[in-house]
Amino acid sequence: MALSLPVLHETASRNPLQAEPEAYRITVQLSPPQDLEASAAESLITRVLGRWVSLGRRLALLVLLILTVPLPALASGERPQGSPWTAVRVLYEEGAQVQLEASSTSRIDLIGSWRKSTLTVLLEPHTSDAHNLNALEGIRWWGRAIRVFTALYGNEHLDRLSIVTLIRGVNGTSGDITVSFAGDLGSRICGVTYLNGDGDEIVSARVQISLRCVGSDMELVRVVSSHEFGHALGLDHTDNSQDLMYPYVVRGSRPSTLNLYALAVAYSWLRGGTGDVPSSVELPASIPYRYLLDVNGLPIRMRVTILRQIDDGPPVTLRTILVEAGGSVELTAEGLIYPTDAAGIRFRFEGWWDESGRRISGDARTTLRPKDHVTVVQRYVTQFFVRVERPVDPVSGWFDRGTRISVRIDEVIDFNNGTRLRFVRWDGPGNVVDGSVEIVVDSPISAQAVYVRQHLLRIAALDDELSLWIDEGSRVSYREVVGRTVVDFGNGTRLSARGFDVGGQPVESVEVSGPMELRLVWAREHLVRVVREPIGKVTELWAEEGSELELRAEELVDLGNRTRLAFRSWAGDVAPSSPVTVVRVDRPLTALARYAVQYLVEVRSEVTAYSGELWADAGSVVTLSVPEHHEASEGSRYVFVGWSGDVASDERTLRVQVERPLVASANWLLQHRVLLEMGPLGSRELWVRDGELLIVPREAIVESDGRLALVSLGTEVMRVVVRGPVKVEAGSVLLLERARLSVDGPADSSVVVEANGLRIEVAQGSQVLLPEVWKVRGVSWRGSLQTEGDVQVTPLGGGDYLVPLRVRTVRVLVRDALGLPAPGVDVRLVNDAGVVESYSVTGWDGVAELTVVGDREKAILVPGGSAVLEPWENGAVLTTSDGLYAIVALSLAVWAVPYLVLTPRLPPRSRRGSRTDRA
Numbered sequence: 001m002a003l004s005l006p007v008l009h010e011t012a013s014r015n016p017l018q019a020e021p022e023a024y025r026i027t028v029q030l031s032p033p034q035d036l037e038a039s040a041a042e043s044l045i046t047r048v049l050g051r052w053v054s055l056g057r058r059l060a061l062l063v064l065l066i067l068t069v070p071l072p073a074l075a076s077g078e079r080p081q082g083s084p085w086t087a088v089r090v091l092y093e094e095g096a097q098v099q100l101e102a103s104s105t106s107r108i109d110l111i112g113s114w115r116k117s118t119l120t121v122l123l124e125p126h127t128s129d130a131h132n133l134n135a136l137e138g139i140r141w142w143g144r145a146i147r148v149f150t151a152l153y154g155n156e157h158l159d160r161l162s163i164v165t166l167i168r169g170v171n172g173t174s175g176d177i178t179v180s181f182a183g184d185l186g187s188r189i190c191g192v193t194y195l196n197g198d199g200d201e202i203v204s205a206r207v208q209i210s211l212r213c214v215g216s217d218m219e220l221v222r223v224v225s226s227h228e229f230g231h232a233l234g235l236d237h238t239d240n241s242q243d244l245m246y247p248y249v250v251r252g253s254r255p256s257t258l259n260l261y262a263l264a265v266a267y268s269w270l271r272g273g274t275g276d277v278p279s280s281v282e283l284p285a286s287i288p289y290r291y292l293l294d295v296n297g298l299p300i301r302m303r304v305t306i307l308r309q310i311d312d313g314p315p316v317t318l319r320t321i322l323v324e325a326g327g328s329v330e331l332t333a334e335g336l337i338y339p340t341d342a343a344g345i346r347f348r349f350e351g352w353w354d355e356s357g358r359r360i361s362g363d364a365r366t367t368l369r370p371k372d373h374v375t376v377v378q379r380y381v382t383q384f385f386v387r388v389e390r391p392v393d394p395v396s397g398w399f400d401r402g403t404r405i406s407v408r409i410d411e412v413i414d415f416n417n418g419t420r421l422r423f424v425r426w427d428g429p430g431n432v433v434d435g436s437v438e439i440v441v442d443s444p445i446s447a448q449a450v451y452v453r454q455h456l457l458r459i460a461a462l463d464d465e466l467s468l469w470i471d472e473g474s475r476v477s478y479r480e481v482v483g484r485t486v487v488d489f490g491n492g493t494r495l496s497a498r499g500f501d502v503g504g505q506p507v508e509s510v511e512v513s514g515p516m517e518l519r520l521v522w523a524r525e526h527l528v529r530v531v532r533e534p535i536g537k538v539t540e541l542w543a544e545e546g547s548e549l550e551l552r553a554e555e556l557v558d559l560g561n562r563t564r565l566a567f568r569s570w571a572g573d574v575a576p577s578s579p580v581t582v583v584r585v586d587r588p589l590t591a592l593a594r595y596a597v598q599y600l601v602e603v604r605s606e607v608t609a610y611s612g613e614l615w616a617d618a619g620s621v622v623t624l625s626v627p628e629h630h631e632a633s634e635g636s637r638y639v640f641v642g643w644s645g646d647v648a649s650d651e652r653t654l655r656v657q658v659e660r661p662l663v664a665s666a667n668w669l670l671q672h673r674v675l676l677e678m679g680p681l682g683s684r685e686l687w688v689r690d691g692e693l694l695i696v697p698r699e700a701i702v703e704s705d706g707r708l709a710l711v712s713l714g715t716e717v718m719r720v721v722v723r724g725p726v727k728v729e730a731g732s733v734l735l736l737e738r739a740r741l742s743v744d745g746p747a748d749s750s751v752v753v754e755a756n757g758l759r760i761e762v763a764q765g766s767q768v769l770l771p772e773v774w775k776v777r778g779v780s781w782r783g784s785l786q787t788e789g790d791v792q793v794t795p796l797g798g799g800d801y802l803v804p805l806r807v808r809t810v811r812v813l814v815r816d817a818l819g820l821p822a823p824g825v826d827v828r829l830v831n832d833a834g835v836v837e838s839y840s841v842t843g844w845d846g847v848a849e850l851t852v853v854g855d856r857e858k859a860i861l862v863p864g865g866s867a868v869l870e871p872w873e874n875g876a877v878l879t880t881s882d883g884l885y886a887i888v889a890l891s892l893a894v895w896a897v898p899y900l901v902l903t904p905r906l907p908p909r910s911r912r913g914s915r916t917d918r919a
Helices: 038-046 129-153 156-160 218-233 257-266 884-902
Strands: 062-068 107-110 118-123 162-167 177-182 189-198 201-210 235-238 280-282 301-310 316-324 329-332 345-354 359-361 365-368 374-389 395-400 404-408 412-414 419-427 436-440 445-461 464-471 475-477 486-488 493-502 505-507 509-511 516-533 537-544 548-552 556-558 563-572 580-584 589-605 612-617 621-625 629-633 636-645 653-657 662-677 683-689 693-696 699-704 707-712 718-721 726-729 732-744 750-755 758-763 767-771 775-781 794-797 800-804 807-815 826-830 836-841 847-853 858-862 865-869 875-879
Touching (some): 129 177, 129 218, 189 218, 493 537, 707 767, 732 750, 807 826, 836 847, 858 875, 865 875
Parallel strands (some): 589 662
Antiparallel strands (some): 107 280, 345 359, 374 395, 419 445, 493 516, 621 653, 693 718, 826 836, 826 858
């Protein structure tokens, strides 16, 4: 009987397939007997394809397990190609399209087990060595997988199960399990295993591999061989679509932990179990599902990643090690790490930890047997070197970061031998509080408790004794340590300490190098008082009795305010007049130093030859004198201008009484000579103040010996700031005459003078400088030249000249249009410049008089008429349009004509009738 089941080729992604798969089958045959009813066989198959059925004691049962793979082109004789198919749940329908779903179950069914620990496998060799070797390789996978499994998960009883492979015709003739190649096992069948057994005990097994299925695909040979050998060991199928024991070929599959755990259960009899084999087993949660061999059929290797972490910093990957499953790796860490770029820092190994934070070991060298990929962490703690120097119990060592160290500080360490140590300061982190310092170690620390060594000094002073602790190496003066160095009797006499007695001689100070006992030396002294008169300053000093004392009076005592004292003599208990004298001190003495008061008289002068200082006694008279001029250099001089300061005067010589410090400033004015060279007129000099602006015109009028001259000094005006002597040379010299020209005519007229080809207009009565040769060319008045030709002037003496100008009166008769005299008419006399020189109005007789100045032609203007007045004419007649009589006559005519024309005429009176009387 045969049963066909659909199979799909596995895909790499193991996702559900949408393609249309071909159906393959797995066939199970039961024998003997050969004539079993089909219904019985089908019933057996439906009980999970190969479950053992007890047919009685030693019932021979042959189970034929057939593994199939997709053969998409069997009809054409092609070998199967491509990757494994993903196994999914099968919905059986013979020859129809099927759909599969991925399965990852951790359950597998069991057939039984051998009751022997050594199994021999006999290979019926094929003509192809490659087929033979790869078939044996698939069988050997199980021996390797057993070693990996027991190394990782225990169940060491499986290690007792050994598999011996033989090859017929080479090294064997029989075996518990025979393996052979068959040309064709049926449509889409890749392998078949025939099992013989009794109950759940396997007695023999025969495996066949379809050459038609595997072809030349050696991976397929190994996978089919290994799968079928799993059946021979007692394993049934699993629904895990990734597993080697899946009913369909899974390319790349290898024996898994599920397979080996099932064998451990089936062969539990190797460790003393009952030998009962359950129908199925499930992989415990403590054992992860995985292949136990890699793609090359070798034991899998576990990845061990080693990290290093310092304090709470981020871990750093050091290296990764691959360990064969079941093997071990020795983990080694440096116990101490010293960085090369930092002093006083190191890192102390704390232990090994895993990823979950569990401590593995505290030893720097430990052995790890990984059962899975694992990450281990070397943890280090930062340590800093701490050195604390102190006289007693110094601290020196390495401390973890954050450690708190308490250091005790004694204020005094006494050696009880006159020597001790006194605490001075703490050089380091932290502060001294209540005799101790707490240090928080967060960096290398070098600290020191600084002490100074002291020695005990005992000093005997008169009837007293002092005990002092003094720093070693210090120099101690008796004045500093003894409270009373003088015993004053109050009468100018006293006892004074002279120093420490060292070798019979008094010394000022001693250097302390150890404990010492000292005694003070005393001497009798007398007071010597030196009084400076007249300021009354007193200097007191004590001199030892019997000594000679040199008294030295300063010859001059500067009082600091330009006042001083000048020594004159000694008085009192000292008679000599010399500033320096020697006296013998046998009693208290008083010496009077007599001084005269002197004041400083200072003369300040820009001319240093006349500046200076002198000291004069108070009340004395000094004379100050300077010259009027002081030559500074050629062409420059200083001119004295007066005294200022404490003395104010214009006199060059002064007598001043000195009653206080005086400052007299002699004031000078610096002048420079300006020399004007004028040719025949000689030269002239002018003294100009330093820094003054000198303007030198192009021309200048110079008077010399009563003569005037126009001197040409240059082509343009020069401006010079005088800082030294200046010399100006004249280009030309023109002699001048000073003249005053008066006009015998209108006061506002001016005179036109010609000299050297030039004409100038000079207001009459003004004084002007003219060249020695000059002429009057006329008189100008009202903007017009009133005369022509040379004018003969009349000298009046003293440079005064009179210029004649003709003035006459002209009668002008003005008539109207009717020839009648025109009264009230404006008459104007206009010169050639258009200026009105004279103005008049005609009278009733039509006559106007005009004053005419000069001998030039002029114009007479009236309304509606004009005439030219020649120089020789004395009268003129003009006609105007504004005559009064003409206007009156025309006005009467204008009124009379309309009257005569428009007045009506009366008819003649009738003379008929009587005669009327005339009123």
